[in-house]
Amino acid sequence: MIKLLRIEFKKIRTYKVFWILFGLYFVFLAAGILLAEFMINHMVNNVNQRMPIPFPHIAIYYFPDVWQNVAFFASIRYVLIFPAIIMIILITNEFTFKTIRQNIINGMSKTEFLVSKLLMILLMAVIIGVILTAGSFFIGLFHSGFTDVNFFSKGLPFMGGFFISLVCYMVYAFFCGFMLRNTGMAIALFTLYSLIIEPVIYFLFRAPFMFKNTIYTYLPVNAVIRLTEYPAIPMLKKMMGLELQDNVSIVTCLIPLGYAAIMIGIVFWVMKRKDL
């Protein structure tokens, strides 16, 4: 395992495209998280001008809410697409440069090749997860100090949910890249599906208000994003009487994990039979 990761690391260590995309992900994420409160309160101010009873200003950086809020922003489609594109590039490069052939010729087994890519997914998810958890912790600490002894345990389910989202979404991307073998086509199709086709399906099959489950619920990308849904802002929740998520349920985790497992199975099956 260590050996496989060492080989993978050599492949990306001096690869600029990888590091630029990886950096961009954090830039977008940080900008999103830090601008979010400002944007929300800007909206609140607008609404308040027409409302008899004004909404209170909303704070999203306090413990324990900060965990869920950061997890929510980090798994927005437009942000989550970055690590997915990185994964597509890493796998399609192997086909473009025929290095997958060369790796096998040189004595890597087909299983080892796939495992090394899956390990890369896990490693990237762990690194992003750790940075995000640390980031949320410091944002929370900076805004609220140690107010709650349990603040950490409340955060873990959301960070865990985000980690599963990230891993599954990167597995989807890996699957797409592996099957199409062409970088441009894989990125175009994956982006098109994630950002346009699924939202259109949502629009077509949207359920009446309050009914949460439709076909859309079970679509792969939505299943990933739903893991860390709209942040529970306690006051808003009480005022609106909405049923908002306040934990990550095991059942919702099973849908994307199921998709990811099927895709990994197909990839292994194809790898064994197809010519390289």
Next chain:
Amino acid sequence: METILSVDKLSKRFGKIRAVNQLSFEVVKGQVFGILGPNGSGKTTTLSMLLDLIPPDEGTFSWFGQPPSKDSRKRIGSVIESPNFFPYLDAVTNLKIVADIKDKPYNDLDEVLQLAGLYERRFSKFRTFSFGMRQRLALASALLGKPEVMILDEPTNGLDPQGIAQIRDLISLVASRGTTILLASHLLDEVQKICSYVVVLRKGIMLFSGNVREVLAVSDSIEMASSDMTALAAAIAGFPGFLASTGVNGILQVHFDRPVDTAEINSFLHLKGIVLSHLSEKKRSLEQHFLELLQDTP
């Protein structure tokens, strides 16, 4: 002799085309084994199957007396078709990846780079390399970790004469160290220069196999004529190394099993009292011979 590779009735179809058809051969240790055939004769497909890139439809093969596995591949250095490296990594990093996969240390990295004449450019990115340099880097990577067998698929394809000479020198050097070499080529001349044993493929079928000298033996002929053709035919039959003679249009075409000197023939016949009116060597080019070889069988 130790068998390195044993291929038994290997077959592969691509749709209707039989790319490789019931191919069987054996390679023994230390042999420089050639697979000769025109483009599309199944050479690369065969090598791809032997390296587990393409699953065969039928037949089996074994490396070092064992069923094929990743561990057997680690003992083989290969250059198949084009050099495959990451363009954005330098030569050293690309080679280190190869060494890592093969479980080999980095200590002969400098040596193979020097052998390939790329030591000075070792920290340049692969994409900055010329075609010849890329081919040499591929050869360097195949040489990493002192493999027991080298598989080379058209190693001089597309190179200029200087590049071809460099690559051939390298192959000869490696062969002289006792490394078993399996070389696929469509160039008869190349196979003849480098290999000791050869199989000739056409449309996936093995036409010939055997010692290079036997399979590709070129029997040059010598043409001669005299006023008395019958006496000439009788006399030349007594020349050492005589194989056969055919008379066409008043010219006798004579084959020998060894290279002969026209002066030698002239003096031989002179002693027998025959005066020649015509005497000339007729050489067939090797390529011509190869083409004949391929056309002979339906």
